Amino acid sequence: MDKSLYIGMSGAKQNMLSQRAHAxxxxxxxxxxxxxxxxxxxxMPVFGEHHPTRAYAMSERPGTDLSAGALMETGxxxxxxxxxxxxxxxxxxxxxxxxxxSGSFQIDTNGLLRNGAGDLVLxxxxxxxxxxxxxxxxxxxxxxxVIPVGGPPDQLVAVDRLKxxxxxxxxxxxxxxxxxxxxxxxxxxxxxxxxxxxxxxSGFLESSNVNAVEEMIANxxxxxxxxxxxxxxxxxxxxSEAAARLLQNL
Numbered sequence: 001m002d003k004s005l006y007i008g009m010s011g012a013k014q015n016m017l018s019q020r021a022h023a024x025x026x027x028x029x030x031x032x033x034x035x036x037x038x039x040x041x042x043x044m045p046v047f048g049e050h051h052p053t054r055a056y057a058m059s060e061r062p063g064t065d066l067s068a069g070a071l072m073e074t075g076x077x078x079x080x081x082x083x084x085x086x087x088x089x090x091x092x093x094x095x096x097x098x099x100x101x102s103g104s105f106q107i108d109t110n111g112l113l114r115n116g117a118g119d120l121v122l123x124x125x126x127x128x129x130x131x132x133x134x135x136x137x138x139x140x141x142x143x144x145x146v147i148p149v150g151g152p153p154d155q156l157v158a159v160d161r162l163k164x165x166x167x168x169x170x171x172x173x174x175x176x177x178x179x180x181x182x183x184x185x186x187x188x189x190x191x192x193x194x195x196x197x198x199x200x201x202s203g204f205l206e207s208s209n210v211n212a213v214e215e216m217i218a219n220x221x222x223x224x225x226x227x228x229x230x231x232x233x234x235x236x237x238x239x240s241e242a243a244a245r246l247l248q249n250l
Contacts, residue, residue, distance in 0.1 A: 004232060004235075004236045005232075005233055005236035005237065005240075006056075007056060007057075007232070008229045008230070008231075008232030008233035008236060009229075009233060010056045010057055010058075011056075011057040011225070011229040011232070012226055012229035012230060012233070014041060014057045014058055014059035015057075015059070015222050015225050015226040015229060016226065017039075017059045018039045018041065018059040018218075018222050019219055019222045019223070019226070021037050021039040021059075021061060022039060022215050022218045022219050022222065023215075023219065024037065025037060025210050025215045026210065026212060026215040026216065026219070028208055028210060029208055029210040029212045029215070030207075030208060031102075031208050032102045032103075032104055032116065032205050032206065032207065032208070033069070033100055033101035033102030033103070033205070033206050033207075033208070034069075034102075034178070034208040034209070034210065035064050035065055035066055035067075035101070035174065035180075035208075035209055036064070036065045036208070036209055036210045036211075036215075037061050037063075037064050037065070037174065038061060038062050038063050038064065038065060039059060039060075039061055039218075040059070040060060040062055041057050041058065041059050041060075042057075042058055042060070043056065043057060043058075044056040044057070044058045063173075064172075064173070064174045064180075065209055066169050066172070067209050068082075068084075068101075068206065068209065069101075069206045069207040069208050069209040070206070070207045071083075071201060071204045071205070071206055071207075072204060072205050072206070072207050073203060073204050074203060074204065074205055075203050076203060077135075077136055077137055077138065077202060077203065078104075078105040078106060078107070078113075078136065078138070079103060079104055079105070079202070079203055079204060079205050080103035080105065080138055080142075080162065080200045080201070080202055080204070080205075081101075081103055081200065081201045081204040081205050081206040082101055082103070082164065082198065082199075082200055082201075082206065083140075083199040083200055083201045084198070084199060085166055085198065086164050086165065086166040086195060086198035087099035087100060087101060087164070087165050087166070087167075087180060088100050088101065088102075088103055088115075088121065088162060088163070088164065089121075089122040089162075089163040089164070089165050089192065089194075090115055090119045090120060090121055090122060090179070091119060091120040091121075091122055091127060092119050092177065092179065093119065096181075097122065097181075097191055097192060098119075098175070098177070098179035098180065098181055099165060099167070099172070099179060099180040099181065099192075100115065100178075100179055100180065101206050102115060102116060102117075102205075102206070103115070103200070103205060103206070104116045104205055105121055107130055110129070111129050111130045111131065111132070112127055112128070112129050112130075113127070113128035113129070113130060113144075117177075121162065122162075122163040123144070123160035123161055123162060123163055124160065124161050124163055124194055125160065128144060128159075128160045128162070129159075129160075130144070130146060130159055130160075131146065131148060131159065132148070132149045133146035133147055133148055133149060134146075134147045134148070134149055134150075134151070134153075135147040135153075137156070137202065138162070138200065138202040139202070140199050140200060140201070140202075141161070141196070141199065141200075142161045142162035142163075142164050142198070142199075142200050143158055143160075143161045143162075144158070144159050144160050144161065144162065145157060145158050145159065146159055162200065163194050164194060164195055164198035164200070165192040165193070165194060165195055165198075166195040166198055167182055167186075167192055168186075171183055171186035
């Protein structure tokens, strides 16, 4: 069978994978702190006997766009956005440390600070735990202070400090859960050290850095390319049937 059929098939499959990446970006256009994924295609040579003009297509995700989104003011005291570079450290359900820019926090019944996904928010000494309080505020350096129940309104007590980290951008990769982590070959062998120079803005959340218009246009272009690959497959099939008819008439 002509290799053009396999080339068209691989192109259509890789187009679908690229569409999936762009569709995921578009679906998270309003997700707090979301970082869009890049998607690109490259040619792969056909191994074995082939025409030199033929090559397979391969779609891949070369990385993640780590540029900051816009800050949206909410006025909520437990909404925190990283101001500039850096990440908020959280602990997932498997007990692993991960990094995020999504800072919409809430307090559970045990006084533990959790993010929107329900994972524990880390401080410099582990998961952040707050005592009963009448008021809470987060300082620019990530320090969490509370007014204890029954305490005077001007008596702020520092409880913990958000763990802010700033690993090199080229050492990070996004996991399937949406969190950023160090690449296996860039792992430190322990926990990421906190960076005291990083700053946060209380009462703000960082929006997604997805450009919805760009993602829609990319999906439309990929849809056209998918149709072209299907046409190549049909043409290869028509040529195969025509050749079979010629051989039958010999």
